[in-house]
Amino acid sequence: MLNWMISRIVLAVALSMLACFGRAAEPLKIGMVSTLTGPSAETGRYETQGAKLAAEEVNKAGGVLGRPIELVIEDSQTTNPGAVLAFSKLAGDKDIPAFIGPVFSTQIHAIAPDIQRIGKPVMIGGTDPQLTHMGNPWLFRFRPNDTYSARVIAGYGVKTLDKKKWAIVHTTDAFGTSGMKSLVESLKGMGVEPALVQGYTNYSQDFTPVVLAVKQSGADVMGTYMFPTDLAILARQLRQLGVNIAWIGSPSAAATTALKLAGPALYGTYAVADFAADSSPAAKEFAAKYEANYKSAADLFGAWTYDAVHVLALAIDNAKSLEPQKIRDAILSVKDYPGVEGTYNFDQNGDGLHGYNVVKNDNGKIVFIRHVDFNE
Numbered sequence: 001m002l003n004w005m006i007s008r009i010v011l012a013v014a015l016s017m018l019a020c021f022g023r024a025a026e027p028l029k030i031g032m033v034s035t036l037t038g039p040s041a042e043t044g045r046y047e048t049q050g051a052k053l054a055a056e057e058v059n060k061a062g063g064v065l066g067r068p069i070e071l072v073i074e075d076s077q078t079t080n081p082g083a084v085l086a087f088s089k090l091a092g093d094k095d096i097p098a099f100i101g102p103v104f105s106t107q108i109h110a111i112a113p114d115i116q117r118i119g120k121p122v123m124i125g126g127t128d129p130q131l132t133h134m135g136n137p138w139l140f141r142f143r144p145n146d147t148y149s150a151r152v153i154a155g156y157g158v159k160t161l162d163k164k165k166w167a168i169v170h171t172t173d174a175f176g177t178s179g180m181k182s183l184v185e186s187l188k189g190m191g192v193e194p195a196l197v198q199g200y201t202n203y204s205q206d207f208t209p210v211v212l213a214v215k216q217s218g219a220d221v222m223g224t225y226m227f228p229t230d231l232a233i234l235a236r237q238l239r240q241l242g243v244n245i246a247w248i249g250s251p252s253a254a255a256t257t258a259l260k261l262a263g264p265a266l267y268g269t270y271a272v273a274d275f276a277a278d279s280s281p282a283a284k285e286f287a288a289k290y291e292a293n294y295k296s297a298a299d300l301f302g303a304w305t306y307d308a309v310h311v312l313a314l315a316i317d318n319a320k321s322l323e324p325q326k327i328r329d330a331i332l333s334v335k336d337y338p339g340v341e342g343t344y345n346f347d348q349n350g351d352g353l354h355g356y357n358v359v360k361n362d363n364g365k366i367v368f369i370r371h372v373d374f375n376e
Contacts, residue, residue: 011084027070028063028322030055030080030312032100032305033089033111038078038275039203039229042257043301047125048073049294050302051100055090064313072096072310076107078263083107084114091118094179097322099123100308101139103301105131105175112136120324121331123308125301129176130348138324140331142304142311143274143341146175146225146250150182151159152222152272152356152372153248158190163246164196164220166213167196169234170225178227180249202227207234221246228252232261239265248272252361254366256299267363273358274341275303278368279357286340294351301343307339311352 009303032051035044051071072093074086083102086192090096091123096122102108105126105321115122115134124131155232157163168183171178171299176199190266196217198210211234214222224231231252238244246269252258277287277298286306290298301369314337316322335353337344355373359366 026067026132028065028067028316029070029072029093029096029342030100030309031081031087031093031096032071032073032332033076033080033086033090033102034073034100035102035104036073036075038076038082040078040104040227043228044075046256046296046299046301047100047103047305049296050290050298050304050306050345051309053290053293053302055146056307056311058309060315060319062063064316069309069313070139071100074103077100080107081101084110087111091120092280093276096120097316097324098312098327100304100305100312103143103304104173107271108139109174111202112139115139117127117174121284121312121327123275123312125173125304125308128167128174130174130178132351137328137350140346140350140352142308142339142352143300144356145180145351148180148354148372148374149272149356150179150186150359151374152266153250154186154190154192154268154373155181156222156358157223157246157248158187158274159194161221161246161248163193165218165251166185166192167217167219167222167245168224169198169200169210169222171200171202171230173202176225181341183223183225202230204230205233210234211237211243214238215241215243219245221248223247224249224253226250226252228255228258229261231258232265235262235265235269246270251275251300251356254299254361255301256297259297259361259364259366263364266361267359270369271359271361272368273300273366274356275300275361276359276366276368279371280338280340282338284339303340307341309345310342311339313336313339324374342373 076083103125105128170180
């Protein structure tokens, strides 16, 4: 009888331990909204590949809280309504404690009310400065915002290239408009009034009117805030119409998609880039791993999601909890983290990075020039 009781107790303990291990091994789901279809599908491919590479590394190292990460990815279809629907699907899963959000600022604005309503951390890639300054405590940015890009574009163009007559071309969405306003402000602070400020609608196919406006303005340098596909079309049409002025673009000008589509039309141009393969040992290592895994050059779209997954995993482990507020506090506590986009030091607004790299397109190769950081 005693042996039977002991056997029952041992069996119960064993079953209890197995149950605990089973629960511990259940995947930890992380939601992700990306552009899998539509005009920016290639952007989404880079984003998901960067996130998956990071998730694989986290899982090989033991996972998060002893559980493997499972990315649950929904398609925004490159539209604001699509982003809202995609995030709504993910937000309905109570087992998802945090999310990787869009890279497009306009999509983040569209889902921001739902983010605030559910009250869970969302890692974002949009660079509109307003995103982290509109009272939403659940947004954490994994790229530098465009107050910094504008200052670097203006500073390099005016002080290094000695250019004073500026044309600014920008998309009229949240990203392009905020970037344009920041660049105009930065230039005015240096005593420069732009000769032209020209907006356009995303995914335009003909930039002839824009090119003619730039040509007629007499500008000797152009600053741009554009999507990679649009930028490539503009680059080709500029060269076709004989416009060869200096050009300093936002990070899109150094994106893999733009480089492939524009080819020689972008040779000799400059960009401010949040990711540059030669900017740090971490960036160089990531570029090598990304290319080995995906047979494609790494760029900012894969870099920011790679960093976002790694930092989120670190924060959850540090929080020792899936409670949203504890995860939020842990993210804000991240200091001096050596990411591939730069060194992360989160401020109370949720901005992790505070500077940009200056790079040049040297016959199709992106050459790192220098890093400019703002520590105020």
